[in-house]
Amino acid sequence: MASLALICLLAVTAAIAESAVAPGTKPNIILLFNDDQDITLGGTTPMAFTEKLMSTGATVDNFFVNTPVCCPSRTTMLTGGYPHNWHTTTGGCMHMDTDNDRFRKSIFGLNLQSLGYTTGQFGKLLNGMKEYCSEKDPLRLPGFDSYLTMCNYARYFENTFSSNGTLYKTGTKPEDYLTSVIGNHSLDFIEASLQAGRPFFAYISPHAPHVPATPAPWYADKFSDMKAPRTPNYNYSATDHHYVIRSQPILTSDEGDISDALFRDRWRSLLSVDDITKDVVSLLEKYDQADNTYILWTSDHGYQLGQFRLPSCKLQPYDHDLKVPFRIKGPGLKQGSHSFVASIVDVAPTIIELGGGTVPEEMDGHSFASLLMSDSSAPKDETRDRMTIEYWTLGNVIRNHHYIDMPNNTYIGIRLVNDTHNYLYVEYYQDVKEMKFTDKGFEFELFDVSKDPYQMKNLYGTPEADDQLVTELHEYLHKQVVCKGQKECKL
Numbered sequence: 001m002a003s004l005a006l007i008c009l010l011a012v013t014a015a016i017a018e019s020a021v022a023p024g025t026k027p028n029i030i031l032l033f034n035d036d037q038d039i040t041l042g043g044t045t046p047m048a049f050t051e052k053l054m055s056t057g058a059t060v061d062n063f064f065v066n067t068p069v070c071c072p073s074r075t076t077m078l079t080g081g082y083p084h085n086w087h088t089t090t091g092g093c094m095h096m097d098t099d100n101d102r103f104r105k106s107i108f109g110l111n112l113q114s115l116g117y118t119t120g121q122f123g124k125l126l127n128g129m130k131e132y133c134s135e136k137d138p139l140r141l142p143g144f145d146s147y148l149t150m151c152n153y154a155r156y157f158e159n160t161f162s163s164n165g166t167l168y169k170t171g172t173k174p175e176d177y178l179t180s181v182i183g184n185h186s187l188d189f190i191e192a193s194l195q196a197g198r199p200f201f202a203y204i205s206p207h208a209p210h211v212p213a214t215p216a217p218w219y220a221d222k223f224s225d226m227k228a229p230r231t232p233n234y235n236y237s238a239t240d241h242h243y244v245i246r247s248q249p250i251l252t253s254d255e256g257d258i259s260d261a262l263f264r265d266r267w268r269s270l271l272s273v274d275d276i277t278k279d280v281v282s283l284l285e286k287y288d289q290a291d292n293t294y295i296l297w298t299s300d301h302g303y304q305l306g307q308f309r310l311p312s313c314k315l316q317p318y319d320h321d322l323k324v325p326f327r328i329k330g331p332g333l334k335q336g337s338h339s340f341v342a343s344i345v346d347v348a349p350t351i352i353e354l355g356g357g358t359v360p361e362e363m364d365g366h367s368f369a370s371l372l373m374s375d376s377s378a379p380k381d382e383t384r385d386r387m388t389i390e391y392w393t394l395g396n397v398i399r400n401h402h403y404i405d406m407p408n409n410t411y412i413g414i415r416l417v418n419d420t421h422n423y424l425y426v427e428y429y430q431d432v433k434e435m436k437f438t439d440k441g442f443e444f445e446l447f448d449v450s451k452d453p454y455q456m457k458n459l460y461g462t463p464e465a466d467d468q469l470v471t472e473l474h475e476y477l478h479k480q481v482v483c484k485g486q487k488e489c490k491l
């Protein structure tokens with residue numbers, strides 16, 4: 001009990017905590033960061049063990065990603081920085097400037113290392129890992145003592161990884177199944193750390209359920225009668241939405257079948273992620289560390305499977321793409337649902353505080369660790385009722401004859417949730433050249449999500465829109481999308 005209380009205290013009084021901790025009393029931290037796992041289309045259901053485990057912890061009900069696409073969202077996770085502070089107009093990793101020293105010095109694994117953690121990373125980190133994966137003189141990944149980082153994407157066998165800077169390739173045998181390889185390497189790292197008696201941070205980032213969502217051979221016939229959920233906005237023609245949405249042709253029944261098949265494979269692929277959790281928890285129990293370990297579970301963004309007639313992908317600001325699970329289990333937490341708003345940019349700061357550190361000034365996100373703690377003397381944070389959204393188009397992207405992205409699918413927005421308001425507000429720009437967002441955008445959307453949970457009726461410019469609210473959100477948004485660091489980037 002004494003150590004539990006100490007840990008609660010640590011998280012909220014981070015600055016003085018570091019010197020006060022005896023070696024070995026720091027909590028271990030595990031981040032399970034899935035790829036494309038939604039929450040609104042039932043994406044967490046197949047992970048039954050993890051769901052049950054996490055039901056003994058805390059849930060952030062209103063948790064969103066800042067940008068609904070892989071590399072930018074992962075950049076935000078790794079640095080606690082908004083995408084606008086990593087943006088480049090000259091290519092990059094989906095517009096993120098990640099191949100430079102500023103980025104390499106900002107990976108939050110470094111903060112954990114300086115707090116005395118042994119750190120490990122297993123699975124997908126970013127989409128552009130060339131410099132870490134070259135045959136000759138690969139760069140060492142900063143911030144992680146031990147790692148098995150994916151070098152190639154969108155397949156579940158015959159993968160190439162950088163294992164501590166050495167290329168490691170797998171084949172086509174059942175035991176080469178990607179998620180299991182990631183799981184087994186994670187287990188090896190965790191066991192070695194437990195044996196050494198050093199606190200560890202494990203960043204476990206499976207590729208599941210990203211396409212092609214190939215299931216493990218032993219799970220290939222599960223869920224065979226399941227279909228993608230027919231939400232009210234499934235195959236729905238939203239004529240008052242922005243151009244990409246309102247110009248969608250119908251979802252043909254063949255395209256519906258493709259989405260249904262993908263839905264099944266997504267669920268199947270997640271069964272192997274659930275197996276990782278099971279084995280990790282058994283290992284922690286074996287070393288009597290289950291109660292001294294934080295496990296966090298989230299995803300880089302959600303997904304769509306027929307919503308607004310879009311075949312399958314992400315890239316949109318609606319809840320199916322933006323809202324993701326955030327579950328945490330560990331010492332000192334106040335169990336159950338928490339209604340404040342948080343987003344991916346806040347995760348690295350939160351983990352740093354859970355590890356007894358102070359959030360660096362240059363990070364944009366804000367820790368929400370103290371809000372999760374049961375210790376009632378924890379200082380109350382400022383009101384957390386909104387988060388900002390930024391998306392830079394990938395250009396014209398076609399899937400199953402549908403344009404799922406176009407240059408003018410470039411936007412910034414806000415998700416606001418408090419006791420009286422639950423809104424999504426978005427401003428669209430013509431293309432990425434307007435990235436400075438100096439003017440007001442050319443198309444707008446406003447949804448009252450409490451009345452319209454599937455974001456089907458755009459209130460912007462209608463008599464139902466609250467103009468004062470729109471003005472307030474616009475002004476707040478334009479400050480947030482140019483902010484930098486703890487002080488400027490407000491909650």
Ligand SMILES: *[C@@H]1O[C@H](CO)[C@@H](O)[C@H](O)[C@H]1NC(C)=O
Nearest residue numbers: 145146147148163164185192
């Ligand atoms: C990676 O390096 C770490 C630290 O040097 C070591 O403990 C670990 O065993 C290495 N992992 C592999 C797969 O070689």
Ligand SMILES: *[C@@H]1O[C@H](CO)[C@@H](O)[C@H](O)[C@H]1NC(C)=O
Nearest residue numbers: 175179180183184275276279
């Ligand atoms: C390790 O790999 C085996 C298959 O080779 C798999 O059954 C098991 O679930 C994997 N363990 C983890 C933790 O992923």
Ligand SMILES: *[C@@H]1O[C@H](CO)[C@@H](O)[C@H](O)[C@H]1NC(C)=O
Nearest residue numbers: 235250251252253255256257
């Ligand atoms: C979508 O709706 C159209 C009619 O508007 C229908 O012809 C088509 O079969 C529907 N697609 C699916 C997958 O349900």
Ligand SMILES: *[C@@H]1O[C@H](CO)[C@@H](O)[C@H](O)[C@H]1NC(C)=O
Nearest residue numbers: 243244406407408409430443
């Ligand atoms: C959006 O971009 C597409 C593709 O470039 C173009 O055809 C369309 O007219 C644009 N829509 C608006 C409203 O500007």
Ligand SMILES: *[C@@H]1O[C@H](CO)[C@@H](O)[C@H](O)[C@H]1NC(C)=O
Nearest residue numbers: 385416418419420421469472
């Ligand atoms: C929710 O946010 C809106 C917009 O800022 C504000 O007008 C309203 O008072 C807030 N409600 C509560 C309960 O804080």
